[in-house]
Amino acid sequence: MRPVTFRKLLFQCLFLVVILFLVVVIALKFGAVPVSLYALGRDLLRVLLGQSSQISSDYGLIIQNIRLPRIILGIIVGASLSVAGTSFQALLRNPLADPYVLGVSSGAALGAILALIAEPHLPLPPAFEALLTPLCAFLGAAATITAVYFLGRRQGQIESNTLLLGGVITASFLSAIIVFLMSTVNSSNTRGMVFWLMGNLSTSFQKSIYWLLVAGFFIAAGVIYGTANDLNILLSGEKEAMHLGVDVRRVRFVVYIAASLLTGLAVSVSGAVGYVGLIVPHLMRLIFGSDHRTLLPTSALGGAIAVVIADTLARIVVAPNELPVGAVTAVVGAPLFIYLLRRRLA
Amino acid sequence: MSPNRSSAAPRTPPESPRFGTEIRLAVEQVSYAYSANPSQAPLFTLEATSFQARPGEIVTILGPNASGKSTLLQLIAGVLNPLSGRILLNGFVIHSLSPRARAQRIAMVQQESRLLFPARVWEFVLQGRHAHGRSLRFESKDDMLIAQNALMQVGAAELSDRLMDQISGGEKQRVILARALAQQPLLLLLDEPTLHLDIAAQVGLFDALRRLAARNRYTVIVVTHELNLAAEYADQILLMQSGRCLRVGPPTAIFQRELLEQVFQVPLKVEMRGHGRPRVTILSNS
Numbered sequence: 001m002r003p004v005t006f007r008k009l010l011f012q013c014l015f016l017v018v019i020l021f022l023v024v025v026i027a028l029k030f031g032a033v034p035v036s037l038y039a040l041g042r043d044l045l046r047v048l049l050g051q052s053s054q055i056s057s058d059y060g061l062i063i064q065n066i067r068l069p070r071i072i073l074g075i076i077v078g079a080s081l082s083v084a085g086t087s088f089q090a091l092l093r094n095p096l097a098d099p100y101v102l103g104v105s106s107g108a109a110l111g112a113i114l115a116l117i118a119e120p121h122l123p124l125p126p127a128f129e130a131l132l133t134p135l136c137a138f139l140g141a142a143a144t145i146t147a148v149y150f151l152g153r154r155q156g157q158i159e160s161n162t163l164l165l166g167g168v169i170t171a172s173f174l175s176a177i178i179v180f181l182m183s184t185v186n187s188s189n190t191r192g193m194v195f196w197l198m199g200n201l202s203t204s205f206q207k208s209i210y211w212l213l214v215a216g217f218f219i220a221a222g223v224i225y226g227t228a229n230d231l232n233i234l235l236s237g238e239k240e241a242m243h244l245g246v247d248v249r250r251v252r253f254v255v256y257i258a259a260s261l262l263t264g265l266a267v268s269v270s271g272a273v274g275y276v277g278l279i280v281p282h283l284m285r286l287i288f289g290s291d292h293r294t295l296l297p298t299s300a301l302g303g304a305i306a307v308v309i310a311d312t313l314a315r316i317v318v319a320p321n322e323l324p325v326g327a328v329t330a331v332v333g334a335p336l337f338i339y340l341l342r343r344r345l346a
Numbered sequence: 347m348s349p350n351r352s353s354a355a356p357r358t359p360p361e362s363p364r365f366g367t368e369i370r371l372a373v374e375q376v377s378y379a380y381s382a383n384p385s386q387a388p389l390f391t392l393e394a395t396s397f398q399a400r401p402g403e404i405v406t407i408l409g410p411n412a413s414g415k416s417t418l419l420q421l422i423a424g425v426l427n428p429l430s431g432r433i434l435l436n437g438f439v440i441h442s443l444s445p446r447a448r449a450q451r452i453a454m455v456q457q458e459s460r461l462l463f464p465a466r467v468w469e470f471v472l473q474g475r476h477a478h479g480r481s482l483r484f485e486s487k488d489d490m491l492i493a494q495n496a497l498m499q500v501g502a503a504e505l506s507d508r509l510m511d512q513i514s515g516g517e518k519q520r521v522i523l524a525r526a527l528a529q530q531p532l533l534l535l536l537d538e539p540t541l542h543l544d545i546a547a548q549v550g551l552f553d554a555l556r557r558l559a560a561r562n563r564y565t566v567i568v569v570t571h572e573l574n575l576a577a578e579y580a581d582q583i584l585l586m587q588s589g590r591c592l593r594v595g596p597p598t599a600i601f602q603r604e605l606l607e608q609v610f611q612v613p614l615k616v617e618m619r620g621h622g623r624p625r626v627t628i629l630s631n632s
Contacts (some may be wrong), residue, residue: 003484003490004485024459160349236458236459243449244529245445245448245477268560290463291463291469293484
């Protein structure tokens with residue numbers, strides 16, 4: 001017997017934080033302007049220590065204003081999608097559940113697009129304007145997961161394959177609506193079709209959006225982490241969980257809302273980046289085990305690492321052009337999905 | 347008390363002090379109706395049922411399929427809410443307890459859903475400690491000891507580090523029972539626990555239940571199809587047929603040929619054995 005302890009969790013997280021830092025340094029190095037690794041590591045530490053004014057070199061501007069915001073966006077998006085994926089997998093008792101595969105990302109994207117189209121026509125106070133897109137993305141995500149949940153239910157039980165099929169079909173249907181909207185609505189601020197369908201981290205936002213994302217992530221992920229023990233038990237089945245003292249209805253409701261919020265936030269700034277919520281939790285389970293008390297934090301960090309790596313690849317493989325980050329995650333994620341599906345059916 | 351309980355059985359009628367005098371479980375005029383659609387007539391009804399059970403007592407619920415055995419068990423577990431009547435555990439109404447409070451008092455052993463990810467036996471048994479801990483916390487030394495002790499009580503201590511999907515059906519059933527014991531319940535409910543078990547494992551399970559009921563003062567309620575195991579091990583039997591509880595009483599009161607033939611729709615023979623427990627032989631229809 002080797003139970004999970006707080007110390008173990010701390011070590012695992014520390015290990016991943018170190019990897020994340022290295023990945024961030026490497027991601028900062030790559031790009032049109034060459035930057036030395038040593039200078040980068042030194043300057044990054046200064047930023048972390050709140051001494052960013054001491055960065056004097058001429059590339060400081062590129063690092064601080066272009067590459068770093070994009071990496072931070074990647075970290076938040078990756079962490080959010082991974083935690084959402086882990087939660088959906090536990091709630092739906094389906095190892096293949098992922099916001100993208102289930103159509104939740106597409107629902108969020110549709111909500112965000114509708115908000116962007118409607119925004120110029122609405123007499124909104126400027127403070128609320130920035131909130132409208134993430135809010136509508138969250139509503140889109142929540143509506144989609146509700147619909148897919150009921151699509152996948154037969155006689156009161158969730159049927160795994162029906163659920164996945166329902167999700168894939170929902171995603172395809174919502175994507176069609178997105179394509180239709182993007183083709184017919186002439187609006188300058190809707191960011192383009194590829195952004196929403198494939199995911200892209202190249203858009204830059206006001207500083208307040210980053211704070212909103214960080215706060216939203218910590219609140220939603222914190223709420224989900226509060227149910228980590230319940231999620232462990234839910235993996236054995238809802239019936240069993242009820243007998244073991246889990247308030248199944250409350251946990252289900254709370255975690256669905258929080259996971260939809262995470263998906264909505266991520267999608268509203270990056271579009272539908274796929275398969276992160278599938279690949280990362282599986283990898284983390286292989287390395288650290290399937291206990292949600294460690295799986296949720298390690299997945300969050302792992303997701304951040306994965307998306308930063310994927311986005312760096314997206315920037316450099318076809319340089320000077322760029323790939324959408326979702327293309328990179330899909331190239332890795334789709335074969336993994338097939339592999340997991342085959343193994344499960346075997 | 348004699349360690350060999352089966353030989354002690356005839357000398358201990360249900361009123362004997364080995365159960366204590368207090369009523370632990372009181373099922374009072376409990377009924378239930380199940381319908382797929384609220385506007386339609388119910389597909390299944392359980393008519394008002396009453397019985398009482400004391401600490402240390404083994405109660406078995408017998409009856410053909412769809413007689414309401416499992417529904418009654420789910421009602422006692424507090425997972426279903428009765429349409430009328432109430433169920434009291436030590437004087438508290440079960441279905442008004444919170445899920446956590448309920449799981450600290452009532453443990454259920456049933457056919458398990460398939461596990462999604464591989465789990466070790468000890469991890470599985472530790473799940474029984476869930477209701478005793480706060481929502482976000484790590485298991486304490488006490489929890490580990492209780493889980494280990496639970497495995498020991500069902501004779502499965504050596505399985506501790508094995509994977510759940512790599513142990514036999516009989517071993518798995520013992521581990522599931524150990525998880526229930528780790529809940530440290532007052533009431534131990536088992537839904538057809540002998541399903542898929544070979545005969546030795548079936549007898550082993552009921553022996554374990556009798557031992558545990560006596561030692562830990564559990565009130566044990568077992569739904570089963572095994573007439574002879576019920577006759578051998580039960581202190582009290584509920585006989586059910588199409589949503590009605592026909593009779594409650596000690597095995598000798600239930601095991602009467604006409605009654606059982608009418609309920610189970612097969613010709614059978616009932617004989618009384620030397621130690622005062624009845625035995626049923628099913629006769630072929632030809």
